[in-house]
Amino acid sequence: MKKVILITGASAGMGKDFARELLKDGHTVYGAARRLDKMDDIKALGVKIISMDVTDETSMVNGVDAIIKLEGRLDVLINNAGFGSYGAIEDVPIEDAKYQLDVNVFGAARLSQLVIPQMRKQHFGRIINISSIGGKLAMPLGGWYHASKFALEGLSDALRNEVKPFGIDVVVIEPGGVKSEWADIAMDNLVKISGNGEYEKMAKKFAAMSKERGHSVAEPDVITKLVKKAIESQNPKTRYSGGFMAGPLLFLRKILSDRMMDKLFMSQLK
Template sequence: MSKIVLITGASSGMGKTTAELLLKKGFVVYGAARRIDKMNDLQQLGAKILCMDVTDDATMVSGVEEIIKNEGCIDVLINNAGFGFYGAVEDVSIKDARYQLDVNVFGAVRLIQLVLPYMRKNQFGKIVNISSIGGKLANPFGGWYHASKFALEALSDSLRMEVKHFGIDVIVIEPGGVKSEWSDIAMENARKVSEKGVYVTMVNKMIETGKKFKEKNAEPEIIANLILKAITVNKPKTRYSGGFMAKPLLLMKKIVSDKMMDKIILSQFKGKK
């Protein structure tokens, strides 16, 4: 019997690519996003489309209820919806910071709360949280984004131990550089937030450096295949990483001191105050 998958942020990037791959592999895929007009191609491939905003509880509740009504269960939840609001910690408004956490943390956790009763009932489930290597290490101007991903990593660790005896696996995916609209949006946010303040030189250097590395970013299929592996093996690892510079940076974070890591990162931000 085909497994039932709910994937958020399915209108573009890794989310859409993952949805396409899972459809090809025979999964029943519910693709959720705010921009349902961007999922017409997924619908033509056989996906079932949900209009869902992970900051709007009513849309999450109704989406899960619709899946249960139609399918009777949810086997796999892929929390992929997310974005990066970049800018100096000093400059980003608390309103924008809260929204960053609402999308990347509270939206994911709320969906987990909604699907867990059905997974527990079936004594089976896979919860896949899309984090980032930015959930293990932090760059300047990404403070609130990193805070959201660090939080998602910790919540995943706690949850994994809480639900293991119900037959539910909690899996974290940590992408490095991946081709998507994510980086352009994050950099534009940083430029708008900090372009007139004391951090402008460093922000401009970050944007310049990001453009140089952009062409080296991995195709989203790399992450889609990691997700497929994670939800189909009998005993998935707790974490999978992939994409440009993911593994070397995660290894470096393990073996290098904080101060040395700061020096390495700041070497890419050679601006003055």
């Protein structure tokens, strides 16, 4: 069955790839983002473009209402909008930390609230939350980003059980390293925030390591395939993971103690 799908953060990276590939499968795809000019390419393919800021209540309400009014249904929400506010926890202004959680957690939560009534009415829906392996393990200098993804994981677990009786599934996708503008923005922010103080050595080493490994990260289609599984499966898994180092790191998190994980991470930053 072809579905009506809303994807946030569709102006770049994984979100844009989701939109392009799900459209090929015959679904009705709405791509939402603030930067409408960045979506001209997928608009030309047939993706329906919506202006949406996941920190703005009015734009979220209007976007969801418009889709339901036009299509009569909304089957899949992909909460993909997000970014990484990197820097030592001590250094990151608390206003920036709040904005990190506002985008990565509260935006996803509010959109979920807005689509659930329609999905319950249909007795069918899929809410797919794009988390990260950083929602299961935390490296230094990414504390606020990890806090947002840990929160999204817990929120998803609670929501999954609340809405299951109404025919709604909640699925978490946990990407590892994936090619996008995300890393460059996060590392630029890291150096800006913590590159000239007490954490300078660690910050510059972390940024250099990220840049060095940039050529090894996976293409977005690796995650797009997982999203397709989450949409197409009659009984989707609660979690899917993929991308650069996702499998090994999640395995190590399961078998190693906190102290051993600390040593592993810090050994990379000496």
